[in-house]
Amino acid sequence: MVGPVRPVIVLFGSSIVQFSFGDGGWGASLAHQYSRQADVILRGYGGWNSRQALQVLATVFPKDAPVQPSLVIVYFGGNDSSIPLPDEPSPHVPLSEYKENMREIGLYIRSLSEMTRVIFLSCPPINEKMIDKSVPRTCEACRDYSNACIEMCNELSRTDPSFKVIDLFNAIEKCHDWTDTCFLDGIHFSSVASDIVVGEIVKAISEAKWEPSLYFGDLPTEFEEMCPVRPIN
Numbered sequence: 413m414v415g416p417v418r419p420v421i422v423l424f425g426s427s428i429v430q431f432s433f434g435d436g437g438w439g440a441s442l443a444h445q446y447s448r449q450a451d452v453i454l455r456g457y458g459g460w461n462s463r464q465a466l467q468v469l470a471t472v473f474p475k476d477a478p479v480q481p482s483l484v485i486v487y488f489g490g491n492d493s494s495i496p497l498p499d500e501p502s503p504h505v506p507l508s509e510y511k512e513n514m515r516e517i518g519l520y521i522r523s524l525s526e527m528t529r530v531i532f533l534s535c536p537p538i539n540e541k542m543i544d545k546s547v548p549r550t551c552e553a554c555r556d557y558s559n560a561c562i563e564m565c566n567e568l569s570r571t572d573p574s575f576k577v578i579d580l581f582n583a584i585e586k587c588h589d590w591t592d593t594c595f596l597d598g599i600h601f602s603s604v605a606s607d608i609v610v611g612e613i614v615k616a617i618s619e620a621k622w623e624p625s626l627y628f629g630d631l632p633t634e635f636e637e638m639c640p641v642r643p644i645n
Contacts, residue, residue: 416634419450419626420479424465424472424521425487425533427600430456436603441610449631450482461503462488462513469520480525483626485613486517489535490599493557495548503547511560515568522574529574529622531613532565534558536580536605539591542598549599555581573621578612 423429423439432439433454443452455472457464465488473481491503492510505513518530535558537551558581565577584590584605594605601609618627625631 417479418634419482419631421446421450421452421483421485421626422455422473422481423452423485423487424455425457425485426460426491427456427458428487428490428533428536429454430458431600432456432606436606438601438606438609438613441606442613445610445614446628446631448634448636449628450626453481459491459503460488461491461505462510462517463492463505465517466513469517473521473524475524477524480528481521482527483529483531483617484521485531485533486514486521487533488514488517489557489561490538490549490554493535493549493553495550495553497548507556507560510557511564514561515564518565518568518575522572527624529620529626530576531616532561532575532577533609534561534577534580536584536601537590539595539598541591542595544597576616576620578609578616580609580612583608583612 421442423432429439431437433443434440439452439454446452489510492505494502494504496502496504514532518532521530522528535554537554538549540549540551543549558579562577562579565575568575584594587594587604587608594602596602614628618629620626
């Protein structure tokens with residue numbers, strides 16, 4: 413660890429998270445937004461589903477860690493929602509199991525500390541014409557898994573405002589020409605979609621009634637009082 417200690421924001425999920433630190437990615441943009449205010453840490457695992465996430469949850473987020481995250485942004489669902497193939501390995505997880513897996517993930521992360529908050533990203537749409545057909549996926553299935561994630565989080569947030577959810581499916585679909593502009597390969601985000609994701613995350617944090625606030629506009633800037641001797645161009 414390096415100091416001083418800042419709030420820690422962890423991005424936990426599948427390839428939508430793993431690739432988010434690429435050029436124009438939403439994770440990189442979020443880290444830039446929080447520069448000198450919070451540390452944004454990537455824990456993305458391409459190809460994974462919510463079942464695999466549960467298997468490593470205590471390893472990725474040990475309860476005895478000296479510093480616990482202030483916020484964990486969780487995304488799983490794209491692989492879970494893939495259509496199962498008979499007699500072939502598949503990342504598919506049935507909808508009811510997916511919903512309970514996500515609930516268990518959220519409750520475990522929330523238990524890390526009194527100050528740990530959780531934002532779920534629901535399953536976004538896909539461009540079916542662009543995707544690799546070797547793993548069949550449909551936009552309809554993505555919508556079902558998105559709705560399940562939203563429903564699950566709304567159930568948790570009724571008794572604990574530490575949970576919030578972002579409806580990525582509808583946020584992406586609101587974009588003009590989203591099928592052509594929001595994807596690199598039909599699944600993974602372009603910079604256009606990444607800008608949407610960052611905007612939705614910042615909006616959710618700014619509207620949350622969390623104390624202390626995690627909105628970047630409310631966080632101190634590290635060493636702000638130490639001005640340079642002369643301007644640096």
